[in-house]
Amino acid sequence: MPLIKEITKTKVEIDSEVLTKVEEEAQVVVHCSFYNDPSMYIGEIGVRVWKETFIIDEATGTKNQMVKAFGIVYQPDWYFIKPGENKRFTMIFDALSKSCTSFTLAEIIPQSGAFVVKGIQRNNSDIYSVKLD
Numbered sequence: 001m002p003l004i005k006e007i008t009k010t011k012v013e014i015d016s017e018v019l020t021k022v023e024e025e026a027q028v029v030v031h032c033s034f035y036n037d038p039s040m041y042i043g044e045i046g047v048r049v050w051k052e053t054f055i056i057d058e059a060t061g062t063k064n065q066m067v068k069a070f071g072i073v074y075q076p077d078w079y080f081i082k083p084g085e086n087k088r089f090t091m092i093f094d095a096l097s098k099s100c101t102s103f104t105l106a107e108i109i110p111q112s113g114a115f116v117v118k119g120i121q122r123n124n125s126d127i128y129s130v131k132l133d
Helices: 016-024
Strands: 027-035 045-047 053-057 063-070 079-081 086-094 102-107 116-121 127-131
Parallel strands (some): 027 127
Antiparallel strands (some): 045 079, 063 086
């Protein structure tokens, strides 16, 4: 008995509202590192992140809130880094607009010592690595 090969070509159409929802759920990943350079700092250095951490579109000023941080503590707690050690952690942010070409990573906090990294160039993966030291 001969085998019958069935070829099915199905075109799937996705509702534009669903596609918009998927685009809105995109996120930005920022891997951070902080090195406690013994030639710059004396003793242990405390690091932490505030929930008031944003990525800011440099063209429009639009702020995107941090959703979650991994591998670091939130204010008011501290994580202490010994001299010569490096602390790595990751922050997840709400998606940037499609038109964004560069952004600033910034803590907007009511005291000194906030970290700010300007001029981060947008890439296709929306995964970035920055040094905070």
